[in-house]
Amino acid sequence: MSDLLLVVFDLVLLVGLLGVAWRCLASTDLFRAVVLFITFGLLLALAWVRLEAPDIALAEAAIGAGITGALLLVTLERLRSIAVERRRGRPDEPPDPAGADALLHALHDPPPPRRTFVPALTFALVVGGLMVTALWHQPDAVGLEPVVDEHMGVSGVDHPITAVLLNFRAYDTFLELAIVLIALLGAWSLGRYDRLPARPAPGPILPGTLRLLVPVAIVTGVYILWAGSHAPGGAFQAGAILGAAGILLVLARPRDLPMAPSTPLRLGLAAGVGLFLAIGIIGLFIGPGLLGYPPEWAYPLIIVIEVAATLSIALTLVALFIAGRPAGDDH
């Protein structure tokens, strides 16, 4: 009975995922698409749970619920305020050939154009058919689980995912951290910090909520980081939670955001990658190889790397949310 219910649950979840994804992509109203995307993140987290990947569900919860939704909403508002600026008609700007309101209206439900479903349907059928034929003949492989289990003793931690991420395949994790940093450098190179559009929120609810939630978020982030050594959790998830706490603070006072001091900010942003690389190079000389640790030192080294990576990821996410390098930083 419970097996049957699980199958029904999976099927309903699958239908919901596909339906929400389709409506999200096909939506002509950008705000509706954003809300559908938030819902999609929730359903996706449930799907990861059903695929027995609670680590990824945790990451999806932290990033999908906390950060992406806020990021997309703020981006939409930025687009809208740009459109309003344009509508007001600056004298130094050439008039918009499509009409002054075109951009503003493009953000809201324009009439859907007449379209045919034949290309989309053909594409879906072809891609679906290819995937089915490719996956049909997959042998029922056990994967790398036995190999990982065999070497857990030398990994320094008790959770296989953390062992793979920070010991056995540390190189991949290092590159992921580097990519996050490079993404921020890309955002910074595009322009200076531009104030977020915001309307005043009168009343005590917002400050009160922040006073309660931000400390709880910090405690939860540290807990998830600590849990990573023996249960689902770790640096990426903890960094995303702390980053979401920072984003809450940024959203609370976008007009008078205090600028972070430049040097500590940069040190914090680079700490994860820098420390990871330094420990990796030390491993090249006294350990088994690049990014390899001596087994007796593995646990403390992994903890040091994870703490630094958490700090860097949290700072990077907040900086990416603000987008643009801090003002007065060009000399």
Place this chain on the structure above:
Amino acid sequence: MTVFYLGAALFLLATILLGLIRVLRGPGSGDRMLAAQLFGTTGVTILLLLSLTLETPALVDVALVFALLAVVAAVAFVRQHGLPEPSGTPIHQRHGQKKEPDDDR
């Protein structure tokens, strides 16, 4: 008891799919956002029920993170949304074509 928990989780998932009608039809932005917030609460409950049935205590952490961070999107909505919108958008029609006081900003 497992069957009961799973049935409850399935029912809650069905309510999410039903609630999608509010997201799709609106009419106002607030209706859509509130529906998404409600999905967040429902998702927390589904995660807790699944954690009991699948015997995966780690799912409680996922539920905790969801409950904690669902508010970020709501704060972003409250702080950001409501800047001038063009006339003729659903939110204006809903409030009887009332002109927003900050419409000229």
